Amino acid sequence: MLFKPWTSTHICVQKQSIPVLLEGRDALVRSQTGSGKTLAYCIPVVQSLQAMKSKIQRGDGPYALILVPTRELALQSFDTVQKLLKPFTWIVPGVLMGGEKRKSEKARLRKGINILISTPGRLVDHIKSTKNIHFRRIQWLILDEADRILDLGFEKDITVILNAINAECQERQNVLLSATLTEGVTWLADISLHDPVSISVLDESHDQSNPKSKAIPEASLPQASDELDSFAIPASLEQYVTVVPSKLRLVSLAGFILQKCKFERDQKMIIFFSSCELVDFHYNLFLQTLLSGSGALAPGALPCASTRLKFLRLHGDLEQEERTAVFQEFSRSKTGVLLCTDVAARGLDLPQVTWIVQYSAPSSPAEYIHRIGRTARIGCHGSSLLILAPSEAEYVNSLASHKINVSEIKMEDILSVLTWDDCFKGRRWGNQKPRSVGPQEIRERATVLQTVFEDYVHSSERTVSGAKKALQSFIRAYATYPRELKHIFHIRSLHLGHVAKSFGLRDAPKNLSALATRKKKANLKRPDLHRKTQSKQRLAEILRSEYSSGMETSVTKVREQNKHAGPGSQPRRAARNQRPALAVGTNKSRKPRGGKARLPRK
16 A cells, blocks of 8 residues: 555645646645645646556656645655655656755756756756756646745745746646645646646544534635635644743743653753854754753753753754754654744644644644644644743634634743752752642742853853853844734733843843833934834834734825925935834834843834
8 A cells, every 4th residue: 555544634634645647637735734735636647647658767857846835845755755655666856955066966857857847946056057957747746835835935936847847848737735725725726727626635523513524525725814714724633822921931832841751751941043143053052051061051951861862953054064954853753852834834744742832922823733733643643832922822813813812821830840850940949849838938949940041142152152142032032923913912011121131141231221212312312313213113124024914004104294395405215225114113202111122112
């Protein structure tokens, strides 16, 4: 058998998709993450190619093109195809992705690749620069994790690829797969699919009225507006949330890691952060404190916490060789903690992951779903934990409005793990037994752990600089939450001193308050200069942000003002100087608070 019937959902997505694809129909397949969509299209592709009357030659070039959003997913899909092709040695698979040497990829293309798996950006690079790449024999075009491809901004690349394929090959079978259905996915389906069958498979626990998963073999595409109301979450996934003050976030995260990965067996955890800098900071911090057995940090080091713990990191700034090695090592491991960005949030099949921790809250319900989708796969049980600050607690209601319900874990229950190990014992508690400890000792032991982190961070200029960079990256990421979540995640709700504690800093960086003082003085002496400087800084913040909504609207306002300006007045330069002013509105009476002068306003 090419695949085994793991769960009813896995059987259903493959049972509904494979016959349709073997008939030669275009298809839009929508199913929950971890439901086996990769095999649902790989099996028909391999079956059709090996059954061709004229035997495929390597030099023929690609017969199937599979586009995926990330390098890790490309490697995973390549591994799956390789396994299916073991009996059919004359069909050659290949992968193209960023981080690899172009010369070696060109050499492989020259020799011939029959099933080509690629990320969109690297394929466009080869279309523009590699002469021996062609698509005249393409019979299959697969767009896997289509929603993520669009989220990463590959719309133009997809258009270039479709134009290049259409120029050489008009007739082919197209398959688009996605866990969520957005307006972008509907647009992509409209331009790439021809008279498609729409297959929507949801977990049966989320469709009580129909115990069987849904499959809709219709030519018409479902509406994108249904997306938020029909997220499919496996029934074997337990979801939790904990509300933690900012100054205790770091020790709570460390306590949860110790609780699950030191004192419990066979635990495998993924922790999501908002940026590469945050991943690097926490990776180095935990490596040098929770795993330190050298005594270099004595008396703060915790050599007793080193057993069963293994930390790995994965993000887009790593070299490709390291990314591949980390991905493969974590896939093979039965235990370990992977600290990562959303580069690992989509499509990756990382076996036996038991816990997903979202240390940085996701910016959308779809992102939340994809993150927790790394666990409870193939019928296994899994759990997820979302860590929120008290000012962010309303986010739970936002998730509940999309039928995503979470249970609460008390912060005290997480920190109580520190009473299980004498290396966290405070001085004045002596040899008191853990069973008789109360909230006071839990707080003191949390202080001991926080002191360990602060001692490491302040042990050198390099570590202090790394913590400050991570703090700045956190603030920039916090400013990028979409407009509909700004009332929950707003810069003004942060206490920078407490947030600094969560990065092992004893105080908030002084340059923030100093900058605020200088800005107030400049505002009194030269208001016009202050306004221009403020605009440039806001523009820099916008350019660093993932979201830049409102910019086009403000340019339009400036143009209208220029129209109504008097004949002797100077027109404003909207394109260059005035764009940043649009991001903060026109309320001039609001003064920046001390310590927050550099932060963008809503």
